[in-house]
Amino acid sequence: MQEKTGAGAVASALTLEEKASLLCGQGAWKTVGVERLGVPSIVLTDGPHGVRLQDPNAGGSAFDINASLPATCFPTAAALGSSWDVDLLARIGEALGAESRAAGVSVLLGPGVNIKRSPLCGRNFEYLSEDPLLGGHLGAALVRGVQSTGVGTSVKHFAANNQETERMRISAEVDERTLREIYLAAFEHIVTTAKPRTVMAAYNKINGVHAAQNPWLLTQVLRDQWGFDGLVVSDWGAVLDPVSAVAAGLDLEMPSTNGFSAQRLVQAVGDGRLDEAAIDRAVVRLLELIEWTAAGREPAAAPDLDVHHALARQAAAESAVLLKNDDAILPLDPDADAAVAVIGEFARTPRYQGAGSSRVTPTRLDNALDALRDAAGEKLRLSFSPGFLLSGDEEPQLVSEAVAAAEAADVAVLFLGLPEGVESEGHDRDDIDLPAVQVRLLEAVARVNRNVVVVLANGGVVEVAGWHRHARAVLEGWLGGQAGGSAIADLLFGRVNPSGRLAETIPLRLADNPSYLNFPGGEGTVTYGERVYVGYRYYDTVDAPVAYPFGHGLSYTSFAYSDLDIRVDGSGDDVVVRVRFTLTNSGPVAGKEVAQVYVGDTASSVDRPARELKAFTKVALAAGESAQVELALYARDFSYFSTTHDGWVLEPGEFVIHVGASSRDLRLSAPVTVHAPEPVAPLTDESTVAQWLADPAGGPALRASLDRIPGSGLGDPAILRMVESLPLTRLAALSGGHVDIDDIRRQLAQASAQEL
Ligand code: GLC
Numbered sequence: 001m002q003e004k005t006g007a008g009a010v011a012s013a014l015t016l017e018e019k020a021s022l023l024c025g026q027g028a029w030k031t032v033g034v035e036r037l038g039v040p041s042i043v044l045t046d047g048p049h050g051v052r053l054q055d056p057n058a059g060g061s062a063f064d065i066n067a068s069l070p071a072t073c074f075p076t077a078a079a080l081g082s083s084w085d086v087d088l089l090a091r092i093g094e095a096l097g098a099e100s101r102a103a104g105v106s107v108l109l110g111p112g113v114n115i116k117r118s119p120l121c122g123r124n125f126e127y128l129s130e131d132p133l134l135g136g137h138l139g140a141a142l143v144r145g146v147q148s149t150g151v152g153t154s155v156k157h158f159a160a161n162n163q164e165t166e167r168m169r170i171s172a173e174v175d176e177r178t179l180r181e182i183y184l185a186a187f188e189h190i191v192t193t194a195k196p197r198t199v200m201a202a203y204n205k206i207n208g209v210h211a212a213q214n215p216w217l218l219t220q221v222l223r224d225q226w227g228f229d230g231l232v233v234s235d236w237g238a239v240l241d242p243v244s245a246v247a248a249g250l251d252l253e254m255p256s257t258n259g260f261s262a263q264r265l266v267q268a269v270g271d272g273r274l275d276e277a278a279i280d281r282a283v284v285r286l287l288e289l290i291e292w293t294a295a296g297r298e299p300a301a302a303p304d305l306d307v308h309h310a311l312a313r314q315a316a317a318e319s320a321v322l323l324k325n326d327d328a329i330l331p332l333d334p335d336a337d338a339a340v341a342v343i344g345e346f347a348r349t350p351r352y353q354g355a356g357s358s359r360v361t362p363t364r365l366d367n368a369l370d371a372l373r374d375a376a377g378e379k380l381r382l383s384f385s386p387g388f389l390l391s392g393d394e395e396p397q398l399v400s401e402a403v404a405a406a407e408a409a410d411v412a413v414l415f416l417g418l419p420e421g422v423e424s425e426g427h428d429r430d431d432i433d434l435p436a437v438q439v440r441l442l443e444a445v446a447r448v449n450r451n452v453v454v455v456l457a458n459g460g461v462v463e464v465a466g467w468h469r470h471a472r473a474v475l476e477g478w479l480g481g482q483a484g485g486s487a488i489a490d491l492l493f494g495r496v497n498p499s500g501r502l503a504e505t506i507p508l509r510l511a512d513n514p515s516y517l518n519f520p521g522g523e524g525t526v527t528y529g530e531r532v533y534v535g536y537r538y539y540d541t542v543d544a545p546v547a548y549p550f551g552h553g554l555s556y557t558s559f560a561y562s563d564l565d566i567r568v569d570g571s572g573d574d575v576v577v578r579v580r581f582t583l584t585n586s587g588p589v590a591g592k593e594v595a596q597v598y599v600g601d602t603a604s605s606v607d608r609p610a611r612e613l614k615a616f617t618k619v620a621l622a623a624g625e626s627a628q629v630e631l632a633l634y635a636r637d638f639s640y641f642s643t644t645h646d647g648w649v650l651e652p653g654e655f656v657i658h659v660g661a662s663s664r665d666l667r668l669s670a671p672v673t674v675h676a677p678e679p680v681a682p683l684t685d686e687s688t689v690a691q692w693l694a695d696p697a698g699g700p701a702l703r704a705s706l707d708r709i710p711g712s713g714l715g716d717p718a719i720l721r722m723v724e725s726l727p728l729t730r731l732a733a734l735s736g737g738h739v740d741i742d743d744i745r746r747q748l749a750q751a752s753a754q755e756l
Contacts, residue, residue, distance in 0.1 A: 093145015
């Protein structure tokens with residue numbers, strides 16, 4: 001391996017036992033140091049939306065996720081994914097990096113970029129999107145932000161970790177095209193554009209092979225094809241066999257196995273089952289990581305936690321999605337002479353993050369009720385009623401109190417959502433319903449007051465179709481982090497104009513989701529039967545009705561799209577398609593629009609989704625202001641992954657470009673023709689007669705054989721047409737030896753040699 005730094009020299013000074021010990025963690029959160037050679041131990045800890053560093057004085061288990069030192073709890077990924085704001089995420093990454101450095105953390109374990117295959121996944125709060133382009137671009141921004149501070153990241157969980165059920169042993173059965181186009185694509189974008197210092201190998205198997213010891217995944221794809229030169233760390237406890245893992249391309253097993261794995265590695269080298277070079281490669285990568293993070297271990301200015309809190313507040317406001325706003329009931333006027341009934345325990349007791357390894361101890365915690373009271377003018381009369389118990393138990397007294405408050409008010413604002421523990425690392429949900437007590441409360445309130453606003457706090461999407469008719473406005477606040485309460489007040493009173501857009505479709509019913517019949521699988525496997533048709537790729541292709549589509553989100557203003565102009569430069573792999581249009585804020589107040597570009601392949605030789613997100617941008621515009629927007633598309637944006645060609649294929653022909661405000665709200669569309677060489681499938685023995693005859697070199701070789709078949713009638717086009725679909729092997733078997741595949745291959749090789 002080409003030595004990039006002194007790491008190789010240090011590695012050569014280590015004994016085999018020392019090298020093996022380096023490849024396994026020290027304790028729960030550290031790497032092993034080698035004092036005699038000046039190799040420090042470094043700390044890796046969670047992420048992704050805040051620094052969760054075990055309090056060393058807390059005693060108890062090193063895995064006590066509630067005993068972590070205070071850090072800014074930013075909105076979780078489900079919220080940040082809905083911001084569609086690359087610059088914002090980079091800034092959050094910088095803040096996370098600064099707090100990591102101050103805490104002595106060298107690698108922050110995140111971002112989580114697994115695709116939201118099913119709304120039931122217990123960790124969807126911790127992931128960005130159902131779409132790999134959105135997840136990839138936002139994940140890359142977080143990585144760049146964190147690493148700009150000298151702190152490493154660990155993009156996770158690589159790969160196809162899309163459920164919590166049986167996560168440590170389930171095998172995700174996924175065809176390669178689906179892996180490439182959907183489940184690996186965000187990782188590929190992040191690895192190739194943001195260069196994360198580490199990648200975390202997932203718990204699950206992929207097509208029967210554990211990710212943490214999967215040579216195809218960790219070496220062939222990640223390193224050989226994508227050029228990743230960082231370190232692969234296992235998820236905690238994901239390594240079954242350290243020898244297979246190191247041989248497959250894993251570099252660091254976490255957490256410590258108290259020497260057991262190191263001993264197995266040494267033993268394997270001793271008896272020839274493992275090449276010591278594999279250990280050396282992993283050691284060099286670890287030493288290079290330690291060396292790279294050295295700058296990040298230098299003392300830096302203590303982060304300004306007030307500034308970070310303000311950033312968390314801005315992020316939560318940018319991420320909230322205004323799903324509906326009938327008659328512009330929002331924003332509320334804080335100075336109105338009116339009564340507002342604030343209802344719902346979540347207004348007072350915020351639900352602001354998910355459960356599991358990402359759980360942060362916040363530096364402070366805002367709640368919406370106090371924030372609304374602080375922001376309300378003198379004449380605005382706010383009341384509060386908890387309305388329901390977080391336990392989900394029925395409490396009629398709370399309901400009647402809330403209904404009375406609503407009846408006496410001009411507007412009722414209900415804070416609803418998913419209680420703690422409903423969604424968590426380690427288990428999936430059984431449904432996507434709001435708790436029944438909350439829906440009943442909403443119905444009771446709506447019976448006495450038609451001016452109902454619902455604010456949601458949830459990480460995974462919830463079903464809304466059964467109740468959103470009772471609300472004139474619905475604001476999806478996700479898990480908004482420690483400042484989420486203030487952000488909701490900012491949005492409700494119009495101090496911030498909502499600009500979030502759905503990064504995950506909200507289906508009418510769970511059963512409408514394309515993974516429904518294949519989730520969470522059983523008997524050790526989960527089959528990704530929906531293939532590439534994940535989320536909107538399915539709903540839009542079959543034109544299924546949804547509650548709210550991917551990319552949807554309202555504003556307090558409106559936006560107009562015009563003057564679509566598409567320019568095609570170049571062809572084939574060098575093609576650049578420039579999509580230009582005018583975006584105008586056609587409404588009364590300043591706001592931000594997320595303009596989305598979708599591409600559809602109108603004539604492809606394989607089935608493809610109706611349209612796919614291929615570019616987006618978030619644009620801030622004053623009322624009445626216009627901006628010229630240009631987004632560029634490249635060859636990959638028109639290509640699909642072909643297992644026949646074992647690579648990405650750009651088929652020449654017509655595509656359609658859509659520009660819009662969601663995957664359904666397509667404001668501008670135009671056809672575009674992309675020129676490229678016709679892809680020629682590599683000829684194999686299983687290629688058909690037609691494919692062989694169409695090949696410039698293979699055709700003559702096969703025809704020479706066919707002509708030698710006496711009385712075959714193959715000169716008759718009708719006869720030939722009948723055999724065209726035969727694989728060559730079958731034709732050879734039927735030809736009585738006249739079609740000699742070896743002879744054909746020799747002729748092909750000669751023809752190819754003559755071409756060179
Ligand atoms: C967990 C998670 C992973 C986390 C790691 C360390 O099980 O799957 O996301 O970074 O272990 O807590």
